[in-house]
Amino acid sequence: MANLNALTEFIKSGNRSKATKLTQEALDAGEVPQGILDAMVVGMDVVGERFKCNEIFVPEMLIAARAMKEAMAILEPALVKTGYKPIATAVIGTVQGDLHDIGKNLVSMMWKGASFNVVDLGVNVPAEKFVAAIKEHNATLVGLSALLTTTMPAMQTVMDAIRAEDFVGVKVLIGGAPITQNYADQIGADAFAADAASAVDAARKLLAN
């Protein structure tokens, strides 16, 4: 148990080498994989909270995320054996015609920190590619980003393409500087989030429904 508290701390401080080392030790000591994972997630949650409260910056958050990622690489095989599945698989991308990706990258990173399995399709992504990725990865969460007023309509195109399939339980969350809740309502997206931090809460809420 004491070990796992320390693991939480190493994730928080972004100490990669200690975090991976401790993960391996915990596994060797026979800790339940889910318990180890929980300890990491607690660490990332704290980091996310600190970021929200303006106590740390993105680079510091990214360092924690990287520590988590490396520790996860060690934990994953054991987790999978226990039948573990990530909370959800998310597909994210910036819509066609649009090259802005910093905002999308931040969301993607926050989602990873919250233990989602994230497939990032990059920028300038056509609707078909979103649909194909949802199928391929059995995704239940889709994130669309648009920064240009003239690529906002491409979100509608993606929505139409997704709704044309008979996906069950696929939720779409949209964001980007020109996007509003109103616009989300208008194109039938499931939710809008104003920033990366609230994108995690919004995603969790969507998936809980």
Added chain:
Amino acid sequence: MANLNALTEFIKSGNRSKATKLTQEALDAGEVPQGILDAMVVGMDVVGERFKCNEIFVPEMLIAARAMKEAMAILEPALVKTGYKPIATAVIGTVQGDLHDIGKNLVSMMWKGASFNVVDLGVNVPAEKFVAAIKEHNATLVGLSALLTTTMPAMQTVMDAIRAEDFVGVKVLIGGAPITQNYADQIGADAFAADAASAVDAARKLLAN
């Protein structure tokens, strides 16, 4: 003929007494009523043009309109005998909840100058009152004004009420500071005009279709 040119001039300069006197003389001299009317309308058109080109102000335009109105009072009985009907009857008003009426009054005045028969319902006008007035006056043109972002939706209500009747050939023109062509399209109005001067052109165009 010379007489009628002078009549045009008196309308333009807003000379009430001379305009009425000349109208009477022209009638007495056996001029065709429609010809007399045309002479007046030409005068008002010039006034409207001058206003559009920023050569005169509204008060000057109103003075011309008043001269026209008084001359019309003399001409009308004769006109009616020849079977004349005004180009159209228009119903205009500011929608429910909204008290702004200067813009609407200007449109109403310009329409009168263009020889429309205008029924002004005032401000804060509920949808039913518009519908009733259209029926009562056999109006083919409806003008809706709204100046508040929160009374714009009342235009939709009026549109719905009008479309629920089976009026034939009733055209709706909307305007007011917060209104756009987009909004007109959205609520299914027939046209939008940005100011009083273009409200005449827009109305003529609608009625020509």
Added chain:
Amino acid sequence: MSTHYTSLAIDDPTKLVFGHAPNPFTLRRGMVLGGGLVYPEINFTLPPMLIEAGTMNKVCTEYRQMITGVLKRAAELESPGVLVEFETLPPMTEHPDWGMQIVNILLDAMEEAHAKDGLASALRMTPNDNREMVRPPQMRSGIYWEGMLELFDRSAAAGAELLSIESVGGKELHDDALTMGDMQGSIFGLSVLGARDMKFLWTHIVEIAKRHGVHAAGDTACGFGNTAMVLAEQKMIPRVFAAVVRAVTAVRSLVAYECGAVGPGKDCGYENPILKAITGFPMSMEGKCASCAHFSPMGNLAAACCDTWSNESIQNVKLLGGMAPTMSMEQLIYDCRLMNVALGEGPKEVLKLRDWFVASDDSLDPQAYILRPDCCVQLAQAIISKDTPYTAARHVGLTAIDILRQAHADKSLKLSDRELPWLDTMTDTIQEMPDDENVLAQQVIATTEPGRFLPAEYGLTS
């Protein structure tokens, strides 16, 4: 209970400046109005949407988003304080419960920003004047009158520190006077009907403010002066006409202070510098940052004597950089910072910046011209030299015309050819008006179609 001003609080034009008022006062969280700093005054409104019982949740969400956004930005930019104005929309005054829901949202957010970021702020409450929802307007009783007073009362009790209104008494005749270019009608609407209504109304508002220990701030002849200004900007009426109307509006707006208001006068009262000279109270003004709400010919000059600097109003729509009210907040703060830097350097520097604001606009528009600080003192003098609003109105109107004529003659103001004849027309009209306002009132009553206004509602007998 009412003061009649017979001398000026500021008779030296070099003392009529931004940031300093002879009679400053302090708000609860420490902001001192007129005490050496100019504060931003932010106002915002709903995007296109309906207000009714079923949409009140959405309405509240909008206001919550707006207030949170602007206060956050104000804290980030370390504004020394923010005045928040809540100008209601008609249903919110008609249903004071709805209005109060929003008042509480605003006050809660302001309290939170104070607790969290140390941001000082205060709320100016401006119920809209619904009394003309019935026509002819019923000015002294009825549901609209009662709803308005209730909202004043409850919002003051809840924590609104400044009470204002943009009252409409007299406007039912003034609108036509404007479009007809009728100076007599304008003076009647403003100084006979308007002033009488103001006296009745402001006696009530001052009483409410006293009861709750808050401040009766001030009114604006917006429906008169700003309507004229907007019409002139749209080239509907002559600019000189709008300028003279502006001078006359000061007579009407003054009544609030005569009844006990202490400022700051409402942002859109471009006549406020004249009132600052008379009363010495701090004033709110708006100019270039209010071009979201209406264009104006004096974007800089309007700042010359302000104590708070406002955006008038902007609806909650998204712009490229963020929500529109937040954009306004940022712009106001930067404008205030510039003025506050000058204020920090002393009177000479303040005067310099003020004179630049003035020089920016005064020669290009007659209304800007008559609102130069020196002209404001002259107009203020004209007003206090007379005993009644009606006599003051005629006198200040003629004074304004003289100022314009003089300015045109010495080429410090450019007037177009089609404007010029209006100076004479207006002079003639004002000179030919009866000296006794009761005579005029009876004339107007006799020649106005019945149902346009109710003389009794203004204490007039017909």
Added chain:
Amino acid sequence: MSTHYTSLAIDDPTKLVFGHAPNPFTLRRGMVLGGGLVYPEINFTLPPMLIEAGTMNKVCTEYRQMITGVLKRAAELESPGVLVEFETLPPMTEHPDWGMQIVNILLDAMEEAHAKDGLASALRMTPNDNREMVRPPQMRSGIYWEGMLELFDRSAAAGAELLSIESVGGKELHDDALTMGDMQGSIFGLSVLGARDMKFLWTHIVEIAKRHGVHAAGDTACGFGNTAMVLAEQKMIPRVFAAVVRAVTAVRSLVAYECGAVGPGKDCGYENPILKAITGFPMSMEGKCASCAHFSPMGNLAAACCDTWSNESIQNVKLLGGMAPTMSMEQLIYDCRLMNVALGEGPKEVLKLRDWFVASDDSLDPQAYILRPDCCVQLAQAIISKDTPYTAARHVGLTAIDILRQAHADKSLKLSDRELPWLDTMTDTIQEMPDDENVLAQQVIATTEPGRFLPAEYGLTS
């Protein structure tokens, strides 16, 4: 063909002011940039809508409405001139025919306003840089490169007098450097990749400008410096990091002038005052009037050395007073009027107003601080003291850090506790970087996942 600056055009900070540039020049309708007047520079864009063959009619209608509205207001307010910037959206550069349709609409309206109202204006053409539409970006050939050059060429032929771009070379690595707080990555992206791309690109643009007798204006490291600024405003990265990135961006943007550009540098290049000190060319700036497009910590300070004053961009939506671009136009004109009044009074007064702009913001934000005119001269000096962009970048970065450290020490700049450690981190990083840029390049190539960028597109061999 390219100049290397080894001395400053302005080495006395009191000469680095708004409205005057040592190397002014005159546009076709008589506007003199940097010659004693500050002009408004207006930019506008589409509201939410699609751009495709089927919507081009609607697109054109929007642009026609926007340009007509802003020019009308500028004429009414008697602006001495207007610079219009057309920053294209991606499909307009991809299909130069579409871009040209809009160019012609703008030029026609400008011609008409000149003929009818005597309004002087000129068009700045800014095709957007589509080269990263394929990833990894193809910088020196391909349909995106060709479409861009075609649009430059045809718009210059049609009458656009100033050519600009916000080029993106190096950004494919810089974005991550920003979010990782990696100063080495930032310097590499800006001064190795960025500078190389600029040299290639601007040699072409200058050649096009010469061919048509128009002016190659300038670039901006917007995708670097402004991304950093926006991220800092959103509290994503430290403000001091954004400030140092800004200093380094000057090295990249300078390359345009080394290749023959003559200004005015693009509005959103907050690094422009540094470049004005080096080159003496007029510069465009944006500040409080650009809060429609993004918030910034230097709404006034940004005006200190501007020759045109911009709103960056606003979409065509309706606000209470009119269309949003027209609102921007009015705001810009009033800000320019204020500066022009001071310019009319002489150098001492200009300096006074400039210093007020500076004092308004400099102590509250590190980026504002390093953009004080005296700091700009210091940074400019650091840049020209080195021979290559890479060495200049490291040197100017360290100089900026020193300035910040000093300012914090003598309390002229407030830095929060969590910002402070970043000063040391950045210093260490920069000092530990290899002296030879090729060594760094090989390190980066070796450690970057393949497919992120193509070294050959920057003339680098791997």
